[in-house]
Amino acid sequence: MVKRTVIGVAAIVAVVLACAVYVVAAARPKPTGTLDLSAPDSVLFVSEGRLAQLKGAEAVVSDRACARVYSAGGTTVCLRSVAVPPSFEAVLMGPDLKEFHTIKLDGTPSRARVSPSGNLVGWTVFRAGDSYMPTGYFSTTAGIYDRRSGSLYGSLEDFVSIVDGVEQGTKDRNFWGVTFAPDDQTFYATLASGGRTWLMKGDLATRTMVSVRSNAECPSLSPDGKRVAYKKRSGQHWSLAVLDLATGVETPLAEPNHLDDQAAWLDDRTVAYSRPPGPGEPPAIFSVPADGTGEPRQLRADASSPSPLGQSQSQQSR
Amino acid sequence: MYVSTEPFRRGAARSAAKVPPTVLALGMVSLVTDISAEMVTAFLPMYLVYGLGAGYLQLGVVDGLYTGATALLRLVGGHVADRTGRPKAVAAAGYGLSAVTKLGFPFAGGSLSAIGGLLAVDRAGKGIRTGPRDAMIALSSPPSALGRAFGVHRMMDTVGALLGPVVAFALVAWTAHDTVFVVSFGFAVVGLVILLVWVREPVGVAPARKVRVRDGLRLLAQPAYRRICGYAVLLGLATVSDAFILVAVQQRTGLAPGWLPLLPLGIAMTFLSAAIPVGRLADRFGRWRVFLAGHGLLLAVYALLAFGAGGWPVLIVALGLHGLFYAATDGVLMACAGPLLPDEVKASGLAVLQTGQALARTVAAVLFGVAAAGWGLGPSFALFGGVLVVAVVLSRRLSW
Numbered sequence: 001m002v003k004r005t006v007i008g009v010a011a012i013v014a015v016v017l018a019c020a021v022y023v024v025a026a027a028r029p030k031p032t033g034t035l036d037l038s039a040p041d042s043v044l045f046v047s048e049g050r051l052a053q054l055k056g057a058e059a060v061v062s063d064r065a066c067a068r069v070y071s072a073g074g075t076t077v078c079l080r081s082v083a084v085p086p087s088f089e090a091v092l093m094g095p096d097l098k099e100f101h102t103i104k105l106d107g108t109p110s111r112a113r114v115s116p117s118g119n120l121v122g123w124t125v126f127r128a129g130d131s132y133m134p135t136g137y138f139s140t141t142a143g144i145y146d147r148r149s150g151s152l153y154g155s156l157e158d159f160v161s162i163v164d165g166v167e168q169g170t171k172d173r174n175f176w177g178v179t180f181a182p183d184d185q186t187f188y189a190t191l192a193s194g195g196r197t198w199l200m201k202g203d204l205a206t207r208t209m210v211s212v213r214s215n216a217e218c219p220s221l222s223p224d225g226k227r228v229a230y231k232k233r234s235g236q237h238w239s240l241a242v243l244d245l246a247t248g249v250e251t252p253l254a255e256p257n258h259l260d261d262q263a264a265w266l267d268d269r270t271v272a273y274s275r276p277p278g279p280g281e282p283p284a285i286f287s288v289p290a291d292g293t294g295e296p297r298q299l300r301a302d303a304s305s306p307s308p309l310g311q312s313q314s315q316q317s318r
Numbered sequence: 319m320y321v322s323t324e325p326f327r328r329g330a331a332r333s334a335a336k337v338p339p340t341v342l343a344l345g346m347v348s349l350v351t352d353i354s355a356e357m358v359t360a361f362l363p364m365y366l367v368y369g370l371g372a373g374y375l376q377l378g379v380v381d382g383l384y385t386g387a388t389a390l391l392r393l394v395g396g397h398v399a400d401r402t403g404r405p406k407a408v409a410a411a412g413y414g415l416s417a418v419t420k421l422g423f424p425f426a427g428g429s430l431s432a433i434g435g436l437l438a439v440d441r442a443g444k445g446i447r448t449g450p451r452d453a454m455i456a457l458s459s460p461p462s463a464l465g466r467a468f469g470v471h472r473m474m475d476t477v478g479a480l481l482g483p484v485v486a487f488a489l490v491a492w493t494a495h496d497t498v499f500v501v502s503f504g505f506a507v508v509g510l511v512i513l514l515v516w517v518r519e520p521v522g523v524a525p526a527r528k529v530r531v532r533d534g535l536r537l538l539a540q541p542a543y544r545r546i547c548g549y550a551v552l553l554g555l556a557t558v559s560d561a562f563i564l565v566a567v568q569q570r571t572g573l574a575p576g577w578l579p580l581l582p583l584g585i586a587m588t589f590l591s592a593a594i595p596v597g598r599l600a601d602r603f604g605r606w607r608v609f610l611a612g613h614g615l616l617l618a619v620y621a622l623l624a625f626g627a628g629g630w631p632v633l634i635v636a637l638g639l640h641g642l643f644y645a646a647t648d649g650v651l652m653a654c655a656g657p658l659l660p661d662e663v664k665a666s667g668l669a670v671l672q673t674g675q676a677l678a679r680t681v682a683a684v685l686f687g688v689a690a691a692g693w694g695l696g697p698s699f700a701l702f703g704g705v706l707v708v709a710v711v712l713s714r715r716l717s718w
Contacts, residue, residue, distance in 0.1 A: 026493045046368070068368075085484070282428070
């Protein structure tokens with residue numbers, strides 16, 4: 001029996017040591033450089049759970065943990081996990097990447113967005129596999145934070161939503177993918193209810209959302225505020241399209257592959273997004289022209305959550 | 319009678335020391351195995367979305383795959399443990415199966431069917447080991463202290479479940495993502511080693527003759543056991559799942575949604591601190607009585623959520639009562655049924671009871687979901703409260 005105990009203790013010590021060595025070896029890699037949010041025409045993104053920046057062809061990976069990021073107008077939002085107690089949070093950072101505000105989240109980070117001025121921050125989190133949900137379903141929470149007043153709109157479910165002129169009941173509503181207009185009051189988001197989705201146009205002041213069109217998810221407003229890029233679903237396949245808000249004309253983009261992301265406008269002519277380059281591969285960042293021409297171009301492998309830097313700040317300072 | 323009542327007046331340290339070493343060892347096995355399992359559960363949504371770029375739709379498919387896997391295999395695990403008379407070996411197979419799957423994840427790459435398959439195998443391992451494990455707890459504890467033995471085990475089990483996500487998220491913050499699976503595998507192996515080295519196969523469980531499926535089925539002909547199963551299923555049908563309780567608590571109190579993930583902590587903390595004292599109460603005042611009293615607490619939770627005022631007191635009282643409900647029902651039910659079952663079919667008997675209760679609760683979750691979508695949370699809690707009252711009144715007929 002003593003011998004058994006010795007073997008048991010030795011086995012446990014061996015396993016613990018092996019794990020410790022592995023964890024130390026795989027520990028957070030040293031940052032490869034310094035992030036600089038004022039660098040023109042660069043793209044902030046997430047590389048294997050770390051905040052990173054693409055400057056031309058060169059990438060700098062920091063040691064900041066981040067699952068999803070967006071930056072505009074000098075405000076950067078990063079959605080990340082917290083160990084104790086195990087949960088998630090949105091952390092807001094200034095131009096120097098100094099953290100100035102933290103918001104608790106009630107699910108796995110999914111989407112993040114900041115208004116062009118940097119005043120409004122929006123996010124989406126999701127929960128899947130809760131025991132009350134039928135197989136294949138999930139629930140989401142989309143919230144907005146106003147830097148100026150400190151107001152927290154914890155969930156868009158608290159807003160009035162009107163679909164095709166009819167006010168929606170409070171049950172079975174999920175919202176995701178917030179995007180902001182330059183006026184810091186108007187926003188767009190996705191409403192899902194009864195297995196259908198709508199592009200909703202919202203007003204923060206009146207806390208009301210009105211449907212724009214159906215089958216449009218994860219909207220992203222162009223820098224000029226005139227077009228919305230979103231994904232459309234057909235069966236198990238999502239593809240990107242751009243809607244001209246004035247004319248109502250919808251243009252499918254030249255990306256034939258399935259993707260699940262909220263696009264980001266690199267400039268008025270190009271959108272970026274992430275998808276796996278091939279089956280079973282980790283996601284990479286691609287870009288495609290916003291007018292339906294051309295073809296997807298891979299910007300960076302092993303990367304997600306693209307957020308262009310420089311354009312909104314330069315507009316603001318102009 | 320003083321022989322059995324006197325020790326209850328002693329301190330907690332003394333009572334923990336009297337818990338059979340096999341129960342403590344099984345508690346340790348469950349603790350580290352739950353760390354291992356909950357690490358993966360907490361990490362998986364993040365891994366699928368950010369590591370693999372899989373969308374919501376696919377996530378749901380993966381989730382759905384493993385829910386059904388446990389029920390049937392729990393029955394198989396219980397039966398094989400009885401048939402071979404070696405519950406430890408069967409439990410080891412279950413723990414081993416789950417351990418191996420943890421190393422499979424990094425190799426599954428982006429294949430969702432491979433990940434779904436691994437999850438199903440993991441759940442299968444959990445199903446296989448549950449019956450034999452509870453049978454070993456029952457077989458190695460004195461019948462008079464079964465409630466306490468199960469209380470000790472469930473307390474340790476819950477500690478592991480609480481620690482798992484902490485370990486996983488800490489690794490996500492500080493290391494590359496694959497470490498979550500490697501460390502999870504490490505914990506699972508440690509659990510297996512503790513089982514093999516420190517858990518002793520209870521003596522005298524080897525069957526005198528071959529145990530057949532028929533023998534397990536014949537158990538249901540025994541009135542006391544059949545009634546326990548029937549009432550446990552009935553009460554299970556009136557039990558609202560945690561997810562709804564938490565959402566209702568959050569809505570009632572107007573708590574910011576960001577706090578929602580912290581609410582289960584309140585329930586788990588109450589559960590783990592009350593599991594042992596409530597188990598001892600059950601040994602002393604009657605296990606079925608405590609089991610039903612636990613459902614009384616659940617009824618109070620429903621009433622608070624259906625009719626109570628808002629505010630922090632409701633939050634604290636509801637979470638506390640729900641934690642006590644678990645303490646008074648989870649291990650206590652096993653302690654109720656344990657002594658009724660002959661040693662050679664103990665694992666099968668406990669597995670049948672657990673499966674019945676689990677299936678009833680699954681049905682209840684679906685029904686409550688339908689009710690809540692139609693009438694809202696308040697009226698649904700009132701309805702389930704009514705069903706629960708009927709179930710408790712009927713179940714009182716079981717003698718304690």
